[in-house]
Amino acid sequence: MRLLFVDQNGEGLDLSWRAQTNGHAVKHFIKDDPKSDKIGLNIVPVVREWQKHVEWADLVIFADNTLYLQDVDRLRANGVKVIGASSDSARLELDRSHGMSVFKKHGIQTIPYKTFEDYDEAIAYVKRTGARYVSKPDDDKGDKALSYVSKSPADMVYMLDRWARNDKLHGKFILQQFVSGIEMAVGAWVGPSGFASPWCENWEYKKLMPGDMGPNTGEMGTVLRYTKKSKLANKVLKPLESYLANTGHVGYVDVNCIITDEGVPFPLEFTTRFGWPTANIQIPLHADFFSGLDNLADGGNNFKCHCDLVSIGACLAVPDFPYSHITRKEVVGMPIYGLRPALMEHIHPCNMMMEKNLPDMQAGAVIRRSMFATAGDYVMVVTATGLTISAARETLERRLKTISIPNSPFHRNDIGQSLATRLPKLQSHGYATGLTYRD
Numbered sequence: 001m002r003l004l005f006v007d008q009n010g011e012g013l014d015l016s017w018r019a020q021t022n023g024h025a026v027k028h029f030i031k032d033d034p035k036s037d038k039i040g041l042n043i044v045p046v047v048r049e050w051q052k053h054v055e056w057a058d059l060v061i062f063a064d065n066t067l068y069l070q071d072v073d074r075l076r077a078n079g080v081k082v083i084g085a086s087s088d089s090a091r092l093e094l095d096r097s098h099g100m101s102v103f104k105k106h107g108i109q110t111i112p113y114k115t116f117e118d119y120d121e122a123i124a125y126v127k128r129t130g131a132r133y134v135s136k137p138d139d140d141k142g143d144k145a146l147s148y149v150s151k152s153p154a155d156m157v158y159m160l161d162r163w164a165r166n167d168k169l170h171g172k173f174i175l176q177q178f179v180s181g182i183e184m185a186v187g188a189w190v191g192p193s194g195f196a197s198p199w200c201e202n203w204e205y206k207k208l209m210p211g212d213m214g215p216n217t218g219e220m221g222t223v224l225r226y227t228k229k230s231k232l233a234n235k236v237l238k239p240l241e242s243y244l245a246n247t248g249h250v251g252y253v254d255v256n257c258i259i260t261d262e263g264v265p266f267p268l269e270f271t272t273r274f275g276w277p278t279a280n281i282q283i284p285l286h287a288d289f290f291s292g293l294d295n296l297a298d299g300g301n302n303f304k305c306h307c308d309l310v311s312i313g314a315c316l317a318v319p320d321f322p323y324s325h326i327t328r329k330e331v332v333g334m335p336i337y338g339l340r341p342a343l344m345e346h347i348h349p350c351n352m353m354m355e356k357n358l359p360d361m362q363a364g365a366v367i368r369r370s371m372f373a374t375a376g377d378y379v380m381v382v383t384a385t386g387l388t389i390s391a392a393r394e395t396l397e398r399r400l401k402t403i404s405i406p407n408s409p410f411h412r413n414d415i416g417q418s419l420a421t422r423l424p425k426l427q428s429h430g431y432a433t434g435l436t437y438r439d
Contacts, residue, residue: 001019001024001025001058001059001290001294002024002025002026002027002056002057002058002059003016003019003024003025003026003027003057003058003059003060003061003290004026004027004029004050004053004054004056004057004059004060004061005026005027005028005029005061005063006029006050006060006061006062006063006068006084007028007029007030007062007063007064008029008030008031008036008063008064008067009030009031009035009036009063009064010030010036010039010040010350010351010375010376011063011064011274011276011350012028012061012063012274012276012279013028013039013040013043013044013349013350013351013352014279014280014283014348014349014350014381015061015063015274015279016028016040016044017040017043017044017349018283018289018290019290020044022290024290026044026045027045027047027050027053027056027057028040028044028045028046028047029046029047029048029049029050029053030046030048031048032048034328035324035328035376036376038328038332038333038353038375038376039350039351039352039353039375039376040352040353040375041353041354041375042353042354042355042370043349043352043353043354043372051071054075054080058081058294059081059082059083059290059293059294059297060075060080060081060082060083060084061082061083061084061293062082062083062084062085062273063084063273063274064273064274065084065085065089065090065093065094065272065273066090066094069085069086069087069090070087072084072085072086072087073086073087073248076248076250081294081297081298082250082297083250083251083293083296083297084250084251084273085249085251085272085273086247086248086249088247088248088249089244089247089248089249089253089272090272090273092247092270092272093269093270093271093272093273094139095138095139096136096137096138096139096174096269097113097115097138097172097174099269099270100113100267102240102243103236103267106239106240106243107239108235108236108239108240108267109264109266110266110267111176111177111179111258111266111268112176112177113174113175113176113177114174114175115138115172115173115174116172116173116174116175117169117172117173118169119160119161119163119164119169120164122160122173122175123157123160123161123164125175126153126156126157126160126175127153127157129153130153131153131177131178132150132151132152132153132156132177132178133150133153133156133175133176133177133178134147134148134149134150134175134176134177134178135147135148135150135156135159135160135173135174135175135176136173136174136176136269137171137172137173137174138171138172138173138174139171139172146163146168146173147216149178150178156175179258179260179266180258180260180261181258181259181260181261181266182258182259182422182425182426183203183204183256183257183258183259183268184201184202184203184232184256184257184259184265184426184431184432185201185202185203185204185254185255185256185257186199186200186201186202186230186232186233186236186237186254186255186257187199187200187202187237187252187253187254187255187271187275187278188200188233188237188252188253189251189252189253189292189296189303190241190244190245190249190250190251190252190253191245191250191296191297191299191300191301192245192250192299193245193299193300193301194241194242194244194245194301195237195238195241195301196295196296196300196301196302196303197226197292197303197305198226198227198228198305198307199226199227199228199229199230199232199233199237200224200225200226200252200254200282201224201225201226201227201230201232201233201432201435202222202223202224202225202254202278203222203223203224203416203419203422204219204221204222204256204278205219205220205221205222205412205414205415206218206219206220207220208220208322208412209412210412210413210414211414212418215322216322217315217321217322218276218322219275219276219277219278219315220314220315220411220412220415221277221312221313221314221315221411221412221415221416222275222277222278222281222312222313222415223310223311223312223389223392223415223416223419224278224281224282224310224311224312225285225307225308225309225310225311225435226285226305226306226307226308226309227307227308227434227435228307229433229434231429231430231431231433232257232259232265232431232432235265236255236257236265236267237253237255249272250296250297251272251273251274251296252271252272252273252274252275252278252279253270253271253272254270254271254272254275254278255267255268255269255270255271256268256269256271259426259429259431261425262429263428263429263430263431265431276350277313277315277348277350277381280313280348280350280381280383281311281312281313281381281383282305282311283348283383284311284346284383284385285305285306285309285311285385286303286304286305286306287304287305287306288304292304292305308434308435309385309386309387310385310386310387310388310389310391310392310435311383311384311385311392312383312384312385312386312389312392312393312396312415312416313348313381313382313383313384313396313415314381314382314396314400314411314412314413314415315350315378315380315381315411315412316379316380316381316382316400316403316405316409316410316411317377317378317379317409317410317411318331318334318374318377318379318405318407318408318409318410319377319407319408319410320377321377321378324376324377328376331351331374331376331377331407332353332373332374332375332376333353333355333358333373333374333375334373334374334405334406334407335355335358335359335360335371335372335373335405335406336352336371336372336373336374336379336380336403336404336405337360337403337404337405338402338403338404339372339403340402343399343402343403346382346383346384346399347380347381347382348380348381348382348383349372349379349380350376350378350379350380350381351374351375351376351377351378351379351380352372352373352374352375352379352380353372353373353374353375354370354371354372354373355370355371355372355373356370357369357370358370358371358373374405374407379405379409382396382399382400382403382411383396384396384399387436387439388436388437388438388439389416389419389420389423389435389436389437389438390416390420390437390438390439391438391439392416393415393416393417396415397413400413419437420437420438423435423436423437
């Protein structure tokens with residue numbers, strides 16, 4: 001197949017690299033921007049104007065859902081095979097209030113929230129109610145870094161005060177009542193015929209440091225599995241099947257939830273696109289990922305994957321991730337050592353390039369050769385699979401320890417560890433059945 005990847009930020013480099021490795025012809029669009037212009041260099045054919053290559057492609061894959069939505073709708077209407085969100089399905093994620101209203105219309109219980117456009121109004125609301133809240137941007141104009149789980153009303157008021165002083169209001173935001181519980185997500189691949197794959201149950205680790213310490217990064221690692229039976233999917237995803245198919249969405253849809261101590265699932269947010277690093281971690285569970293995508297775009301409903309095998313992945317980064325304030329020259333072009341051939345199947349390049357004339361060792365002497373190198377601070381995802389979470393975790397850590405980058409690389413070494421105590425609680429309410437932490 002000829003595959004065109006439309007990926008303005010270069011987040012999906014792993015997809016095009018794997019497709020190319022599997023014998024497909026690829027072209028990968030990444031914006032010509034100082035933050036991304038080295039990503040994929042000398043690894044895959046990178047183009048800067050994707051529209052010129054649509055007629056060349058058998059399948060066009062959009063990695064994101066914030067740009068080019070009208071183009072996606074138009075291409076589909078003209079008979080082009082496309083993987084990606086439609087304008088309607090993207091709105092489920094980008095407009096939180098709309099997403100919550102869709103849940104409600106389909107009989108899915110949601111957490112009470114209120115939308116604001118003014119920090120002073122929000123501060124007065126918190127003081128008046130005296131409750132604990134979670135703050136989140138309500139639309140795609142908001143800064144996702146401003147998502148915050150407060151510890152008390154005073155804590156929330158302080159953060160709102162701080163954002164107001166720093167002029168951080170760039171869109172609507174919501175204050176959602178805090179609900180304690182365990183986060184768990186479930187997703188599936190969706191096409192014109194509805195759900196086309198088993199359910200993908202997954203647990204994200206969003207904080208930078210082990211023990212869920214430090215700032216939010218989006219995601220530092222994830223544990224997931226495909227399964228044919230999922231109580232959570234029955235509760236929060238299956239009722240939406242006809243609706244999702246009618247939006248024109250072709251691709252992955254995920255719902256992240258909080259499951260209370262009483263076993264009640266509350267949806268928190270939609271993801272209507274590839275998840276990063278979720279997609280990287282899903283790939284090892286697919287025998288032929290790209291043929292599956294092609295079949296999905298054709299209207300098929302059989303996206304094959306291995307069920308009940310655990311896949312786990314961790315992001316390997318270098319400073320100053322997740323802030324990315326330092327200059328490109330400080331995070332671009334560093335050699336990545338330890339990528340032996342047997343490991344490459346489990347490496348998922350993100351901010352990577354191929355660089356010439358880098359120093360390496362051969363027969364006890366320093367030589368210079370072409371090598372994989374960094375092209376930013378979010379370098380790669382490393383994955384492992386296993387019959388249990390602990391088995392996959394042990395393999396993952398062995399693989400991560402073999403990789404070396406001369407700029408203090410780091411990763412979370414506790415991905416999946418919290419499930420040792422959380423999984424029995426979930427299973428007592430009928431969730432994640434059949435999944436085991438260790439033999």
